[in-house]
Amino acid sequence: EAGVTQFPSHSVIEKGQTVTLRCDPISGHDNLYWYRRVMGKEIKFLLHFVKESKQDESGMPNNRFLAERTGGTYSTLKVQPAELEDSGVYFCASSTGTGNTIYFGEGSWLTVV
Amino acid sequence: GQNIDQPTEMTATEGAIVQINCTYQTSGFNGLFWYQQHAGEAPTFLSYNVLDGLEEKGRFSSFLSRSKGYSYLLLKELQMKDSASYLCAVRSNAGNNRKLIWGLGTSLAVNP
Secondary structure, X not given: OXXXXXXXXEEEEOOOOOEEEEEEOXXXXXXXXXXXXXXXXXXXXXXXXXOOEEEEOOOOOOOOEEXXXXXXXXXXXXXXXXXXXXXXXXXXXXXXXXXXXXXXXXXXXXXXX | OXXXXXXXXXXXXXXXXXXXXXXXXXXOOOOEEEEEEOOXXXXXXXXXXXXXXXXXXXOEEEEEXXXXXXXXXXXXXXXXXXXXXXXXXXXXXXXXXXXXXXXXXXXXXXXX
């Protein structure tokens, strides 16, 4: 069974550009989460989808970040325009209904220069 | 505020036992998770505790005391491949609020 997959694995963009990160959760997992880890800091929650609906987006830093999960399958996280402080590793995770076992992807490493 | 504390680094010897502690202060509690993460890889789920006591799973065990806001991860018969970062995370709210609050992780080095 395929795990959580994320694309791209690494991205280097200039300040002001746009980047779109993609996450494919484990098939059948209704819950999809986005987290971010900035260097030297702890992993922080960004948002949580249940199927195609945003259940909790309290962790989204500002309106430069837009997450979608059309059709309740894969999700995208767009950063537009990117700022230097957006650099970090963006993790996607998924789980079944109970959410007691949460599976993570390898992360998308974003560097804004 | 909400806070998860764990030691930054630990060192142990192959074949030995190591205990990684985690203390938490959160506005609510609905489960504590331990993850293992090798550099550049995905965090891998190790354990989930929601009730007090010890959960054993092979060489790894996890303990929880909700009254003390305390958990530990116990690794037995250490192997070189156990060198990794170990992350403690707490789900602070019940129901549909599923976000995890994370510690900074404990970097474990297993030496021969």
